Amino acid sequence: MTFNLEKLPPGDRYRILASLVTPRPIAWVTTCDQDGRTNAAPYSFFNVFGSNPPIVAFAPGNKDRSTPKDTARNIRETGEFVVHMVDEPLGEVMVATSATLPHGESELDLHTLATLPSEKVKVPRIADAPVALECTEHSTIEIGSNRLIIGIVHFVHVREGLMDEKGYLRHDSYHPLGRMSAPDWYSRTNDQYEIPRPD
Ligand SMILES: Cc1cc2nc3c(=O)[nH]c(=O)nc-3n(C[C@H](O)[C@H](O)[C@H](O)COP(=O)(O)O)c2cc1C
Numbered sequence: 001m002t003f004n005l006e007k008l009p010p011g012d013r014y015r016i017l018a019s020l021v022t023p024r025p026i027a028w029v030t031t032c033d034q035d036g037r038t039n040a041a042p043y044s045f046f047n048v049f050g051s052n053p054p055i056v057a058f059a060p061g062n063k064d065r066s067t068p069k070d071t072a073r074n075i076r077e078t079g080e081f082v083v084h085m086v087d088e089p090l091g092e093v094m095v096a097t098s099a100t101l102p103h104g105e106s107e108l109d110l111h112t113l114a115t116l117p118s119e120k121v122k123v124p125r126i127a128d129a130p131v132a133l134e135c136t137e138h139s140t141i142e143i144g145s146n147r148l149i150i151g152i153v154h155f156v157h158v159r160e161g162l163m164d165e166k167g168y169l170r171h172d173s174y175h176p177l178g179r180m181s182a183p184d185w186y187s188r189t190n191d192q193y194e195i196p197r198p199d
Pocket of ligand 1 (some may be wrong): 062069070072094097
């Protein structure tokens with residue numbers, strides 16, 4: 001089958017792309033609004049895009065033609081966010097935080113998610129997440145009803161035991177979830193293998 005995306009409505013374009021370009025990592029993003037009220041939501045249009053400087057990007061779609069989702073609105077107000085990776089025990093609550101709450105109501109409070117203070121940003125981080133990346137906004141590019149938020153990563157917090165004493169990942173200990181076919185499918189990552197590169 002061949003799809004001409006120019007001739008399809010946005011919902012079909014989303015379903016096709018979001019189901020086929022998989023697995024995607026999931027950014028579970030915490031933010032605060034200008035009054036310090038916390039917010040958490042997952043975003044799987046997400047990845048890391050470089051290390052010098054260390055950058056991540058994720059893409060909240062607008063609520064309607066021009067209204068940003070709370071995460072994007074808060075980042076516009078404060079310029080700060082924390083990206084968390086999600087593993088299987090956190091999968092259900094991560095999805096629960098995708099429900100649309102009125103602006104200012106906290107998914108962290110609603111789901112009694114414990115937090116820890118961050119080092120650089122005012123946004124708290126989720127204590128149980130295996131990985132947390134403290135970020136400041138580098139820039140936000142608006143393309144149609146998408147906002148591509150690019151962040152600089154300042155601190156990386158890793159759950160005790162995931163890295164060895166030299167700072168290398170223990171592959172058998174880290175199993176982030178992958179986002180699969182839209183809207184509700186996920187993959188486990190506990191069947192990893194190695195393909196050495198050519199010299
Ligand atoms: C696993 C998962 C991934 C998601 N990825 C995105 C995404 O990349 N972009 C987006 O706009 N919404 C995405 N959503 C939907 C948002 O999480 C949802 O709209 C949420 O209510 C936004 O919350 P906020 O307004 O507090 O930022 C995703 C939902 C789930 C469950």
